[in-house]
Amino acid sequence: xxxxxxDITRRxxxxxxxxxxxxxxxxxxxxxxxxCIGCKACQVACSEWNDIREExxxxxxxxxxxxxxxADAWTVMRFAEEESNGKLEWLIRKDGCxxxxxxxxxxxxxxxxxxxxxxxxxxxxxxxxxxxxxxxxSGCPFNVPRISKKDNKAYKCTMCSDRVSVGQEPACVxxxxxxxxxxxxxxxxxxxxxxxxxxxxxxxxxxxxxYDPQGVGGTHVMYVLxxxxxxxxxxxxxxxxxxxxxxxLWKGWLKPxxxxxxxAAGLFGFFHYITVGPNRPDxxxxxxxxxxxxxxxxxx
Amino acid sequence: xxxxxxQRYSAAERINHWIxxxxxxxxxxxxxxxxxxxxxxxxxxxxxxxxARIVHPFVGVIMFVAFARQFFRYWHHNLxxxxxxxxxxxxxxxxxxxxxxxxxxxxxxxxxxxxxxCACMAVLLVSGFIAWRPYFAGSFPIPVIRLxxxxxxxxxxxxxxxxxxxxxxxFWVKGTIRAMVEGVVTHAWAxxxxxxxxxxMTGKQK
Numbered sequence: 001x002x003x004x005x006x007d008i009t010r011r012x013x014x015x016x017x018x019x020x021x022x023x024x025x026x027x028x029x030x031x032x033x034x035x036c037i038g039c040k041a042c043q044v045a046c047s048e049w050n051d052i053r054e055e056x057x058x059x060x061x062x063x064x065x066x067x068x069x070x071a072d073a074w075t076v077m078r079f080a081e082e083e084s085n086g087k088l089e090w091l092i093r094k095d096g097c098x099x100x101x102x103x104x105x106x107x108x109x110x111x112x113x114x115x116x117x118x119x120x121x122x123x124x125x126x127x128x129x130x131x132x133x134x135x136x137x138s139g140c141p142f143n144v145p146r147i148s149k150k151d152n153k154a155y156k157c158t159m160c161s162d163r164v165s166v167g168q169e170p171a172c173v174x175x176x177x178x179x180x181x182x183x184x185x186x187x188x189x190x191x192x193x194x195x196x197x198x199x200x201x202x203x204x205x206x207x208x209x210x211y212d213p214q215g216v217g218g219t220h221v222m223y224v225l226x227x228x229x230x231x232x233x234x235x236x237x238x239x240x241x242x243x244x245x246x247x248x249l250w251k252g253w254l255k256p257x258x259x260x261x262x263x264a265a266g267l268f269g270f271f272h273y274i275t276v277g278p279n280r281p282d283x284x285x286x287x288x289x290x291x292x293x294x295x296x297x298x299x300x
Numbered sequence: 301x302x303x304x305x306x307q308r309y310s311a312a313e314r315i316n317h318w319i320x321x322x323x324x325x326x327x328x329x330x331x332x333x334x335x336x337x338x339x340x341x342x343x344x345x346x347x348x349x350x351x352a353r354i355v356h357p358f359v360g361v362i363m364f365v366a367f368a369r370q371f372f373r374y375w376h377h378n379l380x381x382x383x384x385x386x387x388x389x390x391x392x393x394x395x396x397x398x399x400x401x402x403x404x405x406x407x408x409x410x411x412x413x414x415x416x417x418c419a420c421m422a423v424l425l426v427s428g429f430i431a432w433r434p435y436f437a438g439s440f441p442i443p444v445i446r447l448x449x450x451x452x453x454x455x456x457x458x459x460x461x462x463x464x465x466x467x468x469x470x471f472w473v474k475g476t477i478r479a480m481v482e483g484v485v486t487h488a489w490a491x492x493x494x495x496x497x498x499x500x501m502t503g504k505q506k
Contacts, residue, residue, distance in 0.1 A: 134433040
């Protein structure tokens, strides 16, 4: 959903730089897990605003519904029951795209302009250019993108880039009844998070903290966690997310090596031919000519 | 004097070879397009980028099946023996245009190329299935798909570099391309490059 009114700083599979002159303010969405009540209003708002309807699923014994992200469900609440200090804790996390500063999806994508990063930090998929290869799924450290069964194109949270481009907050932020989801400049959101973390610490959550993982250059969706030391407790939020080494080897190291290998094979052939020259059977026949007996044999 | 010819490849073998070759070219071009952003336009060999993504794996399966037929035709001609080791050790002499060893149907280099191609094809097939969307990739864990994509790119690089050498060798050694186009080689060609095979085919001792 590329929009002219947002500046694009990075495009997938585009070796040359995008326009860099203009700088816009970096934004972020802050999700305060400790004030989330799991009402799923954000899921509904997302579905409403973006006109996507996931099929009505089945109750699987927990509150999760839909049970996973999909091409028609760009955000889902994940409910985890965890025990800490002999207490049961119900940890609810709104899952969706983290809008990484260094997006693995964008790095992995082979199609020019199918994934773009705006200068405000939003990472957006431009489905028109998507070829359906699923490389973005392999690139993502958070397991977020999903390929639609209808059109084989990848979808995920856009951070309501259409709303943000006209100065509005994302639909989920707008609708959240407890103010657990906030939106603003990344700096402001960090300040808000700091007050929340300080408050949680006074209430006995010694390990409360902000989740803004630096392994992916920081994210534009951040969480306030009561247990920032154990993000895995929140339905498998990765502790130190980074673009997988396998993907780095594939999209980073292999390219120059492959270029050298293929070029070496071609250049070897070229230079071998113009120096050594063709290999003709006649050359050997000339030797045979010096030995009439062999020549005789050959004619027989 | 009428040229003396030996049949090297039957019509069926030639058709088989060229099916693999055409598939390979299409796959290499579209594969390079997926690998190098600057070559993305090569997806045009299949019409559009989306079509290239859809068609590439099907052509891959055709190439693999056709190559498997070749494998069963040729594997027993490609078992490496001491003559081949000698050939490989003297590859510099060979490259200067002088044959080494009593070479049979294939020389050490050709045999090495055969097994390289087999290895690459096997890796490409397995990794290709694992990464194949929308049909198979969904059944594999993401870390496995990542490894498959890496392995697929490595094997493809190996195969492309190998095929460049294969094509160049055929172009360099005059009279070779004829074997795969018309099916025949001259006695002089066979005697020089594959003396043991020449004796087997003609029953001659020299």
